[in-house]
Amino acid sequence: MELDEKETLEETVFTNSFIHEGIDYSAYSLLQLAGMAESEITGHSAVELQDAMRLQLIVIKSQLSSYADNNMEKLSGLLNNLYHVQKFSGDWKAFFKVKNALLSSVLSRRKGVPISLGILLIESLKETGFNANGICFPSGFIVKVDLHGEAIYIDPFNGEIVDLLQLELKVRGQLGNHARLTPDMLQADSSETIIKRYVNVLKAAYIQAESIELALLCSDILLRLDPEDAFEVRDRGFLFQQLECYQLACNDFTYFIEQCPEDPIVNLLKRQIKQMGDELTAQVIH
Incomplete structure (x- = not known):
C-alpha cells in the first residue's frame, strides 16, 4: 500500500454507519440488520436484498397457502420447499468463502454457511407466521421454532430437524467428548449477538480471501457495537x-496489553510492537 493510501486509511472516519452502539434492534428484522451491515461493507444495496427476499417469500407463501395452521406439517412443508424444491443447501466445498457468507450471494446462489442460511430461514419462518429465533450454538448456528409450546431445533445448513441427542453430539464434536449439552446453549440469542456473529x-x-481492507x-x-472489546481491538491491530x-x-x-496483561499472546505483541517501532523509525530516517 502506498504511503498516501495509508494516510487516508488512518484518517478516515466511517460515516456510512447504519450499525452502531445505540441502534434499536427491535425496529429491524435480522435480515434487515444483516443487510445493513453487508451494505456498509460491500456497497451493495440493502433495498435490493429486501426486494429479492420479498420475491422469495411470495413463492414460499404460495406453496404454504393450503395450510390453515402453524403446525408440524406446515413447518415440514416450508423446509421441503426451501431445501428440496428450491435447493438451498450448505456449501461444504467452499465453506469459508465470502460468497457463502454474504446474504445477497447466498440468496442468489442458494448455497451458504449456517449463519447466512439461518438468517434467511428465520425471515422465512417469521413471515409465514412461525415464532422463530436463532441460537449461536457451539458447533454452528441453529434455528429454534416455538411450536405450540414445544421447542423445535433446525440445522439451517441442511434444513433438518435435530433432537437433543443430535445437538449434544454436535457439542461434543466441537468442544470435546467430555462436553455436554446444557440448557443455556439452547437459549435464543439476541439480534445483537447474532449480527455480531x-x-x-x-x-x-x-x-x-486476503481482502484485508x-x-x-x-x-x-x-467495535462500534462494543467499543471496549479488547480482543477485537487486538484483531484490528493485526489487520x-x-x-x-x-x-x-x-x-x-x-x-x-493494558486491558489483558495476563493473556498468553502479550509477549508476542510486545515483540511485534518493537519490530513495527523499528520499521517506523526506518521510514522516518529514509
Missing part, C-alpha cells in the same frame, strides 16, 4: 499491521 463470519471470510470494515462495525499502518497497529496492541 454474522459480521465475525464475514470478517474471517475476507481475511481468508474489507475485513477492517467488519472490525469497524464490531492494520498487514496494511502496514504500523502506528495504528501499535496503538491497538498497546491497548490490548
Whole structure:
C-alpha cells in the first residue's frame, strides 16, 4: 500500500454507519440488520436484498397457502420447499468463502454457511407466521421454532430437524467428548449477538480471501457495537499491521496489553510492537 493510501486509511472516519452502539434492534428484522451491515461493507444495496427476499417469500407463501395452521406439517412443508424444491443447501466445498457468507450471494446462489442460511430461514419462518429465533450454538448456528409450546431445533445448513441427542453430539464434536449439552446453549440469542456473529463470519471470510481492507470494515462495525472489546481491538491491530499502518497497529496492541496483561499472546505483541517501532523509525530516517 502506498504511503498516501495509508494516510487516508488512518484518517478516515466511517460515516456510512447504519450499525452502531445505540441502534434499536427491535425496529429491524435480522435480515434487515444483516443487510445493513453487508451494505456498509460491500456497497451493495440493502433495498435490493429486501426486494429479492420479498420475491422469495411470495413463492414460499404460495406453496404454504393450503395450510390453515402453524403446525408440524406446515413447518415440514416450508423446509421441503426451501431445501428440496428450491435447493438451498450448505456449501461444504467452499465453506469459508465470502460468497457463502454474504446474504445477497447466498440468496442468489442458494448455497451458504449456517449463519447466512439461518438468517434467511428465520425471515422465512417469521413471515409465514412461525415464532422463530436463532441460537449461536457451539458447533454452528441453529434455528429454534416455538411450536405450540414445544421447542423445535433446525440445522439451517441442511434444513433438518435435530433432537437433543443430535445437538449434544454436535457439542461434543466441537468442544470435546467430555462436553455436554446444557440448557443455556439452547437459549435464543439476541439480534445483537447474532449480527455480531454474522459480521465475525464475514470478517474471517475476507481475511481468508486476503481482502484485508474489507475485513477492517467488519472490525469497524464490531467495535462500534462494543467499543471496549479488547480482543477485537487486538484483531484490528493485526489487520492494520498487514496494511502496514504500523502506528495504528501499535496503538491497538498497546491497548490490548493494558486491558489483558495476563493473556498468553502479550509477549508476542510486545515483540511485534518493537519490530513495527523499528520499521517506523526506518521510514522516518529514509
